[in-house]
Amino acid sequence: MKKLPIGIQTFSKIIEGDFVYVDKTPIALELIQEGGYYFLSRPRRFGKSLFLDTLKDIFEGKKELFKGLAIYDRWDWEDQYPVLRVSLGSGVEKDINQLFPRLRWILQKAEKDLKINSELENPVECFQDLILTAYEKYGKKVVILIDEYDKPILDNITDSEVARQMRDAMKNFYAVIKDNDAYIRFVFITGVSKFSKMNLFSGLNNLEDITLNARYGNICGYTHDDLLTVFKEHLEGADMEKVRLWYNGYNYFGERVYNPFDILLFISNSHDYRNYWWSTGNPSFLLDMLKTRNYFIPHLEHFTASEEILDTFDVDHIELIALLWQTGYLTIQEKMQSVFGVKYKLTIPNNEIQISLNSLFITYLTTQTAEKLRYQESVLDMLLGENLDGLKEALYTLFAAIPYSNFTNNKLLEYEGYYASVVYAYLASLGMRVIPEEITNLGRIDLTLQYEDKVFIIEFKLSEKVTGNALKQIKEKRYYEKYQSYENIYLIGIEFSREQRNIIGYEWERFENK
Numbered sequence: 320m321k322k323l324p325i326g327i328q329t330f331s332k333i334i335e336g337d338f339v340y341v342d343k344t345p346i347a348l349e350l351i352q353e354g355g356y357y358f359l360s361r362p363r364r365f366g367k368s369l370f371l372d373t374l375k376d377i378f379e380g381k382k383e384l385f386k387g388l389a390i391y392d393r394w395d396w397e398d399q400y401p402v403l404r405v406s407l408g409s410g411v412e413k414d415i416n417q418l419f420p421r422l423r424w425i426l427q428k429a430e431k432d433l434k435i436n437s438e439l440e441n442p443v444e445c446f447q448d449l450i451l452t453a454y455e456k457y458g459k460k461v462v463i464l465i466d467e468y469d470k471p472i473l474d475n476i477t478d479s480e481v482a483r484q485m486r487d488a489m490k491n492f493y494a495v496i497k498d499n500d501a502y503i504r505f506v507f508i509t510g511v512s513k514f515s516k517m518n519l520f521s522g523l524n525n526l527e528d529i530t531l532n533a534r535y536g537n538i539c540g541y542t543h544d545d546l547l548t549v550f551k552e553h554l555e556g557a558d559m560e561k562v563r564l565w566y567n568g569y570n571y572f573g574e575r576v577y578n579p580f581d582i583l584l585f586i587s588n589s590h591d592y593r594n595y596w597w598s599t600g601n602p603s604f605l606l607d608m609l610k611t612r613n614y615f616i617p618h619l620e621h622f623t624a625s626e627e628i629l630d631t632f633d634v635d636h637i638e639l640i641a642l643l644w645q646t647g648y649l650t651i652q653e654k655m656q657s658v659f660g661v662k663y664k665l666t667i668p669n670n671e672i673q674i675s676l677n678s679l680f681i682t683y684l685t686t687q688t689a690e691k692l693r694y695q696e697s698v699l700d701m702l703l704g705e706n707l708d709g710l711k712e713a714l715y716t717l718f719a720a721i722p723y724s725n726f727t728n729n730k731l732l733e734y735e736g737y738y739a740s741v742v743y744a745y746l747a748s749l750g751m752r753v754i755p756e757e758i759t760n761l762g763r764i765d766l767t768l769q770y771e772d773k774v775f776i777i778e779f780k781l782s783e784k785v786t787g788n789a790l791k792q793i794k795e796k797r798y799y800e801k802y803q804s805y806e807n808i809y810l811i812g813i814e815f816s817r818e819q820r821n822i823i824g825y826e827w828e829r830f831e832n833k
Contacts, residue, residue: 328368344390356506360530362647364580366539367509401453408467460504469510482634536573553586568668597675616740617755626661677748707827718821735779738815762796772806785824
């Protein structure tokens, strides 16, 4: 049984060390034969660095590493090129005074690889010098591979002034590529975010964004078929449908893919279902951005975005939806064509992200941390036991524990949005299917919760006295009709008081499906 390449981003180390490798060389060959300038955005730990390293070894003609892989008999291994690789993945630079020495240090590694010495200290001038000198020394056009191109900017994204300085500095650095097109054979740039070409790659008109190109949809990540074949021995005995629900779901218009990091750690931890990828990241930027505006949480997880929103991203104009998508907390559920152009319906990719992201939203909405698990368990127990009276008490208790400061100056309190957001986040953090604002032929259901053979239809109202209008609306508009195939249907009306900051009215009925 081959070893697991956990954290290994070097292609030669995987091959020579007899680690598991999912063959991405057919895609690499296609890109190389096209011979263009490419840009790829994928979330962290998705295999971008490994793909770049694979490209490097192909261009350098290291044929022996590719024996048994798809590219082995399809590439002229004598056709070798000088490769200039720039990796910005390590280190954190807090200002441009730290960035410039860092860039120069990175280029020193490229000098060693190319066996070239540059006397120029300015990183922009050095970058250009390396391209020209490599071209002259080897008599071949240069291959440029840039990994994590956006990291200096993203590391400072919550400090707009520093982020702007980083962006402008990196723009000057990348402009070298445009100015030296005559000496370049191939360019591949990877990162997490998709910064606007206009603001970061100005003038690089031949840079093709393949992030959502279906031909390259599986360029990174593992498909379910990869798990059933390449990882067959490692996943023996695993419930593959449960694995799919927990970790699959990222959609780039090829087959939906898994984040490799999740699968490797899932196998390494004896098939234990945990939040592997989430726990290695630092989503603090989400909380910082959430605090700047009052977001209706259910909308964030079920958003329809224009192509412009997903593509227009810069430090001067940050769309939280675009950032959630680019960083892997949302994925594309459906692509739609309209008179206004392409639209994308976004969704949570899998159980891992649904549970983790909504747990973060609970913290944002309620500041509940230590007691959060107790409330989650209480709500779950009431739902699984179909104890709807107990559910009222569980919800009342958790709202009573929310500090007063969380309610003040919150625009969502102008309607039931804040209360609905809290309930939604708690329910979604349980891993159940929660559908907000579901449209029927007679109206819009505030919240629908589906679990096994049960469906809970919930309506919220904001009032200073008990009216019974929440449950009444469910019944009058027959929201239950589309769920009559379910064995157990529960109708729940909840009324909140802005003054009391809690539930004042709560009614429920079990719908008798006749």
